[in-house]
Structure formats: structure tokens, C-alpha cells
Amino acid sequence: MLTEADLAAIWLTLKLATTVTALLLVIGTPIAWWLARTRSWLKAPVGAIVALPLVLPPTVLGFYLLIAMGPNGFIGEFTQQLGLGTLPFTFSGLVVGSVFYSLPFVVQPLQNAMQAIGERPMEVAATLRAGPWDRFFTVVLPLARPGFITATILGFAHTMGEFGVVLMIGGNIPDQTRVVSVQIYDHVEALEYAQAHTLAGIMVIFSFAVLLALYGSQRKTSLWS
């Protein structure tokens, strides 16, 4: 039922979603922590920039990424100077694009969870002589756990279903940039509706199962903290 190309697309999508989610948790945590705690006037502008990918349609965002990552774009010039070449049409390019695109889905739940902790537990920990790093790892992280789970789910799911950005910067290369959403689109455009239905069905069932398992494990604590 599934062709080899379909299977390759599924594998690539899982790889992309996993890589992007891991990166986003690493990048998103300090951003969220800063946004949750800061009193700087920069809070509003930074928060707005993080949320911007929600506003732009994915294909529009993808188009500007294509220009920015191209040989004459500012990201492209930077990556060329590093000797990495240009990013469009590569797996790394998709990762960079997806990180940007899914950033708000990870930062915002983390920020909400961290804000909900409030000053009190931190102050108590401080009076017990816990240093800032200690406080972050032993107080903030455990208390913000529901936020981390939500962020992981949303980041992963959002990258799985990503289409517009990938379409614009991908170039439809097998094992590199041809993810499931693009493969389904190809089937539809080629009028291979039966294959499109199969692949879309698998994607929906798989995603439902993953979400169900994660939400099920979270029954005790509120997911949206």
C-alpha cells in the first residue's frame, strides 16, 4: 500500500520533528525564562517577534526564508562565510526554517508555566541558599513540567504537519526535504487520491495516538497551566 517513497517521507518527517523539537526546547527554555522574569522594556518587542511566525502565512514565511537563506540573503551570506554553503534544499535548511516557524508553540507554553510559578518558591529556595542555577534546575524545571510537556507536544505536532515553509525552501528532494505533507500534496496534485488518502490516514492516526498517549499521561496536572 505504501510505496518506498512514502516510507522514506514518513521517516524523514519523524527525524525532522524530533530534531526540531529537541532544538526548540534548548533554545526556547532560556527565551521563555527571560520573558517570564524580565522587567526590561524589551520584553514586549521580543515577545512580539517570537509570536510573529503565527501571523505570517507559512508560504509567505517560506518565501522570505528562501530569499534570506539564498546566496545573496543575509543568512545565506553568513552560512557561506562559515563554509556551510547555502541552506535551501537541505535537511539543515528545513530544521532552521522549522525552528523559526514552530518557536511560538514552544516558547509560549513554557513562558506561561514559568510565570505561573511566581516569585515565592524562588525566594524560599534562595533563603535556603540555593544559587540561581540550582534554583532553576531544582525548582523551576520540575514546577514547569506540564509546560514542558505541552511545549514538546505542540512543537512536535506543529513540525509534523508543517507544509508551506517546507514547500518553499525544500525543493522536493527524496530523503532530504520530501516530508509526508509534501508527499501527500504530490499525490493529490498527481490525482493519485487513493495513495493520498492512505498516507494522510496514517498521519492522522499516528498523530492522534501520540497526542492521546501524552494527554492521557498528563491527566493529573493541567496541560495548559
Place this chain on the structure above:
Amino acid sequence: MKLLKGVMMLTLGFSISSTVLADVVHVAVASNFTAAMKDIAAQFEKDSEHTVILSFGSSGKFFAQIQNGAPFEVFLSADQAKPIALEKAGFIVPNSRFTYATGTLALWSTKADFVDKNYTNLKKGNFNKLALANPKLAPYGVAAEEVLTALNLKNSTQPKWVMGENISQTYQFVATDNADLGFVALSQIMDNGIVTKGSSWIIPSELYSPIRQDAVLLKTAQNNDGAKALLKYLHSDTAQHIIYDYGYKTE
């Protein structure tokens, strides 16, 4: 105020009387024909009382939309296969299908003097990426693949292929300098009969099968005189001239 009212009534009267004759025609246009169709529609609106509303996109998407009741009266496809399939499924007015343009393929780069008649850089592999439309989806992609096969360059270039979902996206890959070379529609890089930027090689037509693009009148347009007039207009000298100037062949 009275005068204003009078003028308004008069205008209203005119617009009512003219809507009796004039139709609004919704046209689904394959993306490669975008520029040419805009010119033709503007000319048609001048020469007739009808109004044309154009939608641009991929033929595959339009095909799916038309089968599910999209409100188009005319469909200008990028190929013959989809109009034929619609004809077989009974979505079009019988015998309304005809070839309105035959596409021309060009190898193009934004760099001056990068592409020549002997396609030297393509032959030598002297480029970062080669953009082409996905042969599975787009007739211009099929043609590009045929050309590469005919030139015996398919296997050597394949690792450098980047594929656009349609010819517009393929053009974008080259236009943004992300791909040094690309097979695009001549219509995309031509204006008023000349190629406006970069360097290009117009591929000899014997290297690929003709890219026949068919138009059809959809069942929804059975009583739409505007739609019928527009299809007829595509055969007119004015329209044929525009189509030709955008680098298509006409029959």
C-alpha cells in the same frame, strides 16, 4: 442633492441595463499562463461588456476543486490530461475542449552569459543546483526530463535537481539565485517577445513532446455568454498575438 440623486439613479439604471447583457466569467488559469491571461482578460474586457475574474494556481488543484463544485466557468489547464479527464467525467460542455497554447521550455539563469546555445555549464556540471518542475505533477517538468534524457545528461545532473511543485515555484528557485540553472516556461521570462533578464537557451522543440495546454468550458457555464465569448476570443488575432509574444506557439 437632487442632482446627485438623479445621477445615482441614472447610473443605477445604466448598470442594470448593462448587466442584462454582461456576464461575469470566473476563469481558473494554470500558473504558467498567468501573465498572458492577464493581458488577454484586460483586452477582452475592453472589447466586450463582460467582466473576467481570474484565479491562478496549479492545474491539479483546480481539477480537484472543479470536481467538487468550484464556481469556475472556464478552465485553462497547463496540460491536456486534466481537461480530458474532466471531459470524460462529464464536467464540461461537450466538444468545448481545444488547445489554446503550446508551451515552450527554456533553460534559464539570472546570470548574464551563464547559459548558451551549447548549454556548456549544464554539460560540465558547472552549477550548484538545477531547478525543474516536478515531472510527476507538471507538464513542464515532464518536458525538462525528456530534454535531459535526450541530451544524455539525466543521470549526471539528477543529484543536483531541485523540484518545484509547479513552474512558478521552479522559476522562484532560479529568480532568488538559489539555483544557478532551471528549466522554466519561456512565458515566464519573456515580455513583448524578448527575454528580459539573465541568460537563456530556448530548447529546440524536437527535444521534447509538445506541451499542449487545453481550455474547456465547464458545465456551469452553459448559459454564460461571457464565458463562451471569452473562449472564442482566445482564437482572435489580438489574443493569439499576446499568446505568441509570451513565447507560446499557437495552432
